[in-house]
Amino acid sequence: MRTYSLGSVFKGLFWLLLACALAGLLVGQLAWALVGGLSLYLAWHLRQMARLQQWLSNHQNDPPPDTRGVWGDIFDSIYHIQRRDSRMRAKQQLVIDRIQASTAALSDAVVMVDAKGRLEWWNHAAERLLGLRAPDDSGQHVTNLLRDPRFVEYFEANTFREPLDIASHLNPNAHLQYTITHYGQGERLLVVRDTTRLHNLEQMRKDFVANVSHELRTPLTVIVGYLETLQDSEEPVNPRWKRALQQMQQQARRMQNLLNDLLMLARLENDNGLIEQNPVDVSQMLQSVTQDARALSAERYHQIRLEAEPGVCLRGAHEELRSAFSNLVFNAVKYTPDGGEICVRCWRDDGGAHVSVSDNGAGIAAQHISRLTERFYRVDSSRSTNTGGTGLGLAIVKHVLLRHNGRLDISSTVGQGSIFTCHFQPNRLA
Structure with missing residues (x-):
C-alpha cells in the first residue's frame, strides 16, 4: 500500500495549478482557469469525503471504495484499523463468553x-x-x-x-x-x-461437646461438694490424705472452669438469633472488671491501670461483653510476671469504639498469634497448667466480638509484652 504524505498533497496541488495556469495562458483566461481547476480539486475532495461518510455509516464491514491518492491511503488505513479492532473485540468477546460460561457452570x-x-x-x-x-x-x-x-x-x-x-x-x-x-x-x-453439610457436621460437634459438658456438670458438682465436706469436717483428717484431697479439689475446680467455658462457648455458637441491643456502659464495666483483676492479682502486686474515656456505650449483650473483656484482663493477670504492668484502655473515634488490654509480660512469638483464638490452643502447655487456664478464653472473646460485629487484633513482641485490642464499628455505639 502506497503512503501519501502532506508533501505529496501540496505537490499534486502545485502541478494542478501549474497545468491550469498554462492552459489559461494559452486561452487568455488565466484567472478563470485557476478558479476552474481549484473548483474541480475541491469538488473531488468533497466527493471523497461523502464516499467516506457513506462507507462508515452503512458499509463499514465491506472493503473500502476504490480511489487514488491520499484518500485511498485514508480509506485503506481506516479499513485496516477496523479489521484489527474487530479481531481484538472478537478475542475479548470470546474471553468474556468463556468466563461467563465457566461462571455459569x-x-x-x-x-x-x-x-x-x-x-x-x-x-x-x-x-x-x-x-x-x-x-x-x-x-x-x-x-x-x-x-x-x-x-x-x-x-x-x-x-x-x-x-x-x-x-x-x-x-x-x-x-x-x-x-x-x-x-x-x-x-x-x-x-x-x-455449606449445609459442613454446618450439620459442625452442629453435631457442638451438640456433642455441649451435651457431654452438661452431663459432666452434675457428677462433678457432687464430687466437689463431697471434697469440700471432707476438708471442712471437724473430724481430723489423716495427714497422708490431706494433700491428696487438696489436689483433688484443685483439679475438680479446674474441670468446673473448663465445663463452664465449654458451655459458654456452646451457647455463643448455637445462638444464631439476633443479639440484644441494650446500651452497655463499657467504661463503667471496665472499672468493675479492673477491680476484679486487682483482687485476682492479690499478692502478685501487678500495677493495673485503667484509662477509660467516660460515656463509651455499645449496643449489645451485657453479659457477653463482660465475659470477653474479663477474659482479656484476667489473661493478662495470669500470664504477666509478678509486679508487671497491665493497662486497660477504652476510647472511641471515627472508626468506632475500641478496648485494649496491654501488658509487659513474656510476649508471644509471631507464629502463634494467628492461632490464639482457636479453642484449646496453647502457646506453652506448662504455663497454662500452672495458671489453671482452659484454653477457651480467647475463643470466647472471638465469638462474642463476631456476634457484635467486632474484631480482635493481637500484637505481641517476645520479651516486651502483648496488646489485645477489640474494635467495634461506629454503628454499634449507643
Missing part, C-alpha cells in the same frame, strides 16, 4: 452488584440458591430480594472482612455462606456457597 452462586447495590448479572446457581429470576430481578436492589436482617446489616456495613453464614431464606434447613468482594468502581461480587 459453578455450583456456587455468583452475583454481580453495581455501585448502587443493584443486581447486574448472576449465574444459574444464584437462581437455585437465592431464588433470583431473570430478567425480572435485573436492576433490583440486592437487599430488596435478600431481606434477612443479618445479610442487610452485613451488606450495608461494607467491610466484608469475614464471610457471613446464615440459614437460607428459601429453605430453613439449608445454610449458606456469603462472601462479598469489592472490584472496579465500587462494584461488588457476591459469592454464595451451600
